[in-house]
Amino acid sequence: MxxxxxxxxxxxxxxxxxxxxxxxxxxxxxxxxxxxxxxxxxxxxxxxxxxxxxxxxxxxxxxxxxxxxxxxxxxxxxxxxxxxxxxxxxxxxxxxxxxxxxxxxxxxxxxxxxxxxxxxxxxxxxxxxxxxxxxxxxxxxxxxxxxxxxxxxxxxxxxxxxxxxxxxxxxxxxxxxxxxxxxxxxxxxNNDSHEILMIRGNEFDWLNSVSQKEFLSQSFFITGNSDRMGYQLKGNALQINSKDELVSTAVSFGTVQVLPDGQLIILMADHQTTGGYPRMGTVITAHHSRLGQLKPADTIRFGFTDQKTAEDLIIKQHQHLLQLQNACTFRLQQFLYENN
Amino acid sequence: MHPHLSYKIISLGDAALTIDFGNLINESINKKVITLFHNLQHKPIQGMVEAVPAYSSLTIYYDVISLYKNIPDGKTVFEWMKDQTEKYLKEKIETENKEEVTVIIPVCYDKEFASDIDSIAAKKNISPEEIVQIHTSRSYRVYMLGFLPGFAYMGEVDDIIIIPRKPTPQNVIAGSVGIAGQQTGVYPLNSPGGWQIVGRTPVKMFDKEKKEPTLVKAGDHVRFISISKDEFENIKGRNS
Structure with a gap:
């Protein structure tokens, strides 16, 4: 060698x-x-x-x-x-x-x-x-x-x-x-359901009523144009009623925006700090894990939830990590001590 | 806070809220936003992770895990943060007497660096020299940073040179100075971008080695001065 x-x-x-x-x-x-x-x-x-x-x-x-x-x-x-x-x-x-x-x-x-x-x-x-x-x-x-x-x-x-x-x-x-x-x-x-819950965004009601229904009922396809910055989705194009334009505001991991062509983008870990497209919602923190494990050709569905549910899930997930940490740290310590 | 300044507080997911002062680009509203931001940096609301000011809004990211156990029964962390934010807006905003910072940014407007200056001149029926004269004739407010590390959204440009952004983004070289609508800005890094390019600066808008990695901050003022290609190369040489 x-x-x-x-x-x-x-x-x-x-x-x-x-x-x-x-x-x-x-x-x-x-x-x-x-x-x-x-x-x-x-x-x-x-x-x-x-x-x-x-x-x-x-x-x-x-x-x-x-x-x-x-x-x-x-x-x-x-x-x-x-x-x-x-x-x-x-x-x-x-x-x-x-x-x-x-x-x-x-x-x-x-x-x-x-x-x-x-x-x-x-x-x-x-x-x-x-x-x-x-x-x-x-x-x-x-x-x-x-x-x-x-x-x-x-x-x-x-x-x-x-x-x-x-x-x-x-x-x-x-x-x-x-x-x-x-x-x-x-x-x-668990990605089996591919259902992603989000908190409703400020501009969701800019969609016309048909598109509002479609946002929640159709499956969206994750296109090849998806990376650490964001996932571009493909579905029936959504229609915006409002003629308003947004000035840029801060956005977040999981913010779902409608692009001018009616398609959606989900902002991911490398997203830019601000954006000016209408915000349909932001994926709840507890679902970032399943979201972060998606790839091109996967499909997803969106649902809305409320702050209470989302916050409770953050705490549950965190408690699970803490329990795991206690158990694993103890096992590892014991193991290394016994085999020292 | 200004008694007549209305706002609404909206959620941005389950760990951030945005104080929205109206969807517009307005200097006096932005001043309030930046003052509020400085106040929050100095005296954050409990549980705040960070605050991000924009044109007419300010977003507060918060830590649900640390706040959750102290929230009164029947309230969500969001509702509690919203209450705290409203209280903060009522009580704690001190007006700033800080002197405004003006940052001078040298720009070479030579054709070589100004890929769009001729087409703007043709559309506006003015000469490229007039565009340079107009662009350098006033100082611009930095309304916010975003899009890229160190990218400053500045305004407003003279009505004569207002021009929409390009329909499709093109590759832009770091240091390029662009205009779009009422805004002007400098690309700190090589990046796709849709603003119309009128010149290039040899100074670094973003320097990862510095403790304060961006040349300008929201609330600063910027004045562009026109330099020759020789000066551009000189400054560039000194900075690298």
Missing amino acids: SGLFQSVKMSLKILKAGILDSIQDLGRFSYQHLGINPTGVMDAYAASIANILVGNKLNEAVIEMHFPASVFLFDQPAIIALSGADFNATVNGESIPVYQPVIVNKSTVLQFHSLKNNARCYLAISGGFQINKWLHSYSTNLKAEAGGLAGRKIKKDDEIGLKVKTDYKKILSSDDFKILSWKANVIWN
């Missing part, structure tokens, strides 16, 4: 780049008044679970992957977890599951073989990455070319330092990896 497996620097190495893999955390807030968009993961719930499984805090940086994803080489042992989409991952050729912590040995290769479900897979590593924050966040802002790893997506030959260096010798001995025995129960990103 060439020098490939003889790196001196302890790190995660990229042997092959994926189409769009980037370092993200839960987003960069309090700079939107400067036009700096929050970015962050598309599926905060799944990313949080990956962090929980490896003993990190919820907003530690993770790598968000799209399929086809990067091929990674571990120069050092690490506790890792995958969450969100299932890309049929292997370590040195053997399958590893999503939503379960795995300790990988040094000189192992993590790769992804096919898209089994969903759209975005998260890789969390115990202790996080040795990178600098930009404006208090690790998230990559592709437009500003800042944050994350040099403000860009991950590419071949990148080396990302890891903060924690432990050998896990007793656990691994000469094994390539060990799958730990506990698994996170995931109850919030």
Whole structure:
């Protein structure tokens, strides 16, 4: 073999780049008044679970992957977890599951073989990455070319330092990896129904009555023109009654706007901070996870809900994460203590 | 707050609300918005994550998780935040005596950098030199930042050079100065954009290395001055 497996620097190495893999955390807030968009993961719930499984805090940086994803080489042992989409991952050729912590040995290769479900897979590593924050966040802002790893997506030959260096010798001995025995129960990103609930937007009644009904009854198709900035939808064109034009106002992750041609766009993690198209609604926070796992050719339906329901769901989802965090942190501590 | 300034508070999803002062571009309303924004930066409402001012509205993002447990029974976090915001608007807005900041932005209006100046001149039946003279003859208010990091929406331009945006966006080079409707602005980054391009500045509108990464802020004033291509290259050289 060439020098490939003889790196001196302890790190995660990229042997092959994926189409769009980037370092993200839960987003960069309090700079939107400067036009700096929050970015962050598309599926905060799944990313949080990956962090929980490896003993990190919820907003530690993770790598968000799209399929086809990067091929990674571990120069050092690490506790890792995958969450969100299932890309049929292997370590040195053997399958590893999503939503379960795995300790990988040094000189192992993590790769992804096919898209089994969903759209975005998260890789969390115990202790996080040795990178600098930009404006208090690790998230990559592709437009500003800042944050994350040099403000860009991950590419071949990148080396990302890891903060924690432990050998896990007793656990691994000469094994390539060990799958730990506990698994996170995931109850919030069930995409089967593809129903997305939202809080009604201020301009919804600008639609004529037929279009108002159609907004809630038809299935919308997610077009190929969909990415981290937003999903462009295709359905029967909606008709706006009002001749009013909107001046720009702040928008949000999940804001659904009608474009001049009557089609809809859902703003996603890399959305710009302000917009001036009529707002039909904003997807509730608890459904951001299922929304963030959609991809072109998926279909969705919209429904409205009220603030009470939406807020209760935020709390339920958060409580689930806290319970998971308590349980997983305890299991991991015990395991590492017993195998020290 | 101004006793006659009416507003309504609308929800933006389940974790943000917008105070809407009327759907219009108006300097005195925008001044109120920016004053309110500065007040909120200084003294935020409990649970506020951040505030984002726009032309005639201000949006407050809030943290439902931290607020939820302290909300009185029978109220939603949204209703509570709405109440707090209304109280804030009644009581806490102090008028600002801050001196207004004027930022000078040098612009080279040479044809090379001003892809649309000839077509605007032809449509308006004036010379490109007159467009430069008109564009540099007044100071513009920065109403808001948005669209891109550091992109300032400024206004209002002289009626003579009001021109609609292009029907389809084109690739615009960082530093390009555009006009659209009553607005003028500078593209901080290479980006697709629909504004009509009349020149280019060599200064960075957005610099990620700086602690304050944007050259201007909402509420500032901007004056464009015309520079030659040599000066453009000089300044560009110094800044890179």
